[in-house]
Amino acid sequence: MITIKDISKRSGFSVTTVSKVLNNYTDISLETRKKVLAICEEMGYVPNSSARSLKTHKSYTIGIIFEEETNLGLQHPLFSKILESFKHVVQAKGYDILFLAKSMGKGNGSYLQHSMRKQVEAIFVLCEDFNSEDMLELYSSKLPIVIIDFMVPQKTTVTSNNEAGIRQGVKFLRDLGHQKIAHIHGAGETYIGGQRKTAFEEAMRRYGLSLNEAYLVPGDFFTKEEGYRAMKKILTLPDQPTAVFCASDMLAIGAMQAIREADKQVPEDYSIIGFDGIDIGQLVTPRLTTIRQDTRKMGEISAQKILQMIENRNQSIQADVITVDTYLINGESTAVLKNGRSSG
Structure with a gap:
């Protein structure tokens, strides 16, 4: 050696x-x-990381909490991109990342207990039950914490500008001539689900568009399967929308599958727009129009913020909410409305 x-x-x-x-x-x-x-x-x-830790009283380790409902783990198309960007920045500064679990071997313990045992210097939270006892205990600690897509008064949150993104999508559909716009939304009790649903309702009012309650259909955890089921429900409505704004790309992909099975076409019969900008949305046919989140920037900002808090550990941590701009990708799943239906 x-x-x-x-x-x-x-x-x-x-x-x-x-x-x-x-x-x-x-x-x-x-x-x-x-x-x-x-x-x-x-x-x-x-x-030699052990010798380095003893000498500097630093572990050079950042804990990662990544537990999400769909069980995709590191294959998650959105959060995996954020984590990769985060990892690139902190590793360049000599830090390792460590995934924190609720159990270790046969023993159980909270995230805070495991963080202390592993001597992590900060924690990056991508997904969890943000209101669980474990998380509430963690929030009350003095550990530097950055959270994606959930606001905690005493901690730092990094999130996309969901309101602006939804507003941009609604305006885009309106400018194509659509007035009857449905929305497949996430669970209202989740931070992102509720935020995007509220933003959609406000954008519809802002642009003078009627808000039909029957057009608001839940797809709680943003999955393809939930998008499929939600679109099936929309297809049974007596008064059909001409466009559907989905709160995630996976919801949109599921919705497009349901439309195909009903012998309808996108965008000829329904214009579809998603939210996230994940890679698979640009590989499906037709290529998805979507609001893209800047996952690279979200990861980089989160890493920079955590490193800053570690370096200034003796200073009080000020809570902060950092929003990252989104942008529209004009794909092939939306079209100008003609004679009451979309026209590609």
Whole structure:
């Protein structure tokens, strides 16, 4: 195993200087830093994390909480992208990530207990039952925490600008001539489900469009199966909409499947718009029109915020809600309304 002494011998710099470079001391010149790091890379030097932790009283570990209803785990098309972006930033700063579970081996314990046992320096929360006892205990701790898509008064939240995204989608459909717009929404008791449903209702009023209660159909956990079932229900209505705004791309893909099975077509009979901008939405036929979330930016901002809180651990943490802009992808699943139906 390559050691600091080996790097010192090869570079000609003292062990102290090499150590300072590896621990980001500011009294080292840029030229020296570059030379030492180049030799470290050339020789394949890997820092001894245990020794580093003992010396700096830091674990260089960030806990990840990622428990979601659909059981897709790391295959989740949205949260996996956010996590990948987050990981890229923190690993570049020398941090590892550790997935936290509610149980370890045969023992049980809360997220906070496991965080303390593993000595994580901060926690990034992607998915969970945000109002569970475990999470409420975690919120009350002094650990730096960043949460995706859920607001906690004393913690930092990173989320998309859902209101602006929904408003943009409704305006887009209205500008195509659609007035009878249905909405397949997430569960109202969830932060995102309720926020997007409320935003849809407000956008419909804003643009002078009638809000038909029968057109508001739940797809609680944003899955393809729920989108399919919701669209089946819409297809039974005596007064049919000409467009459907789905609160996620997976809901939209499920809705399109139900439309095909009813011998109808997208966008000829129904214009469909989704929300998320996941990759699969751009691979289906017709290619999905959607409101894309900037998952790369959400992950990067979350990582930067956590690193900032770790570095300033002695300062009080101010709660913050950071919104990231969305943008519309004009696909092939929407069309101008002609003679009461869409026209591709």
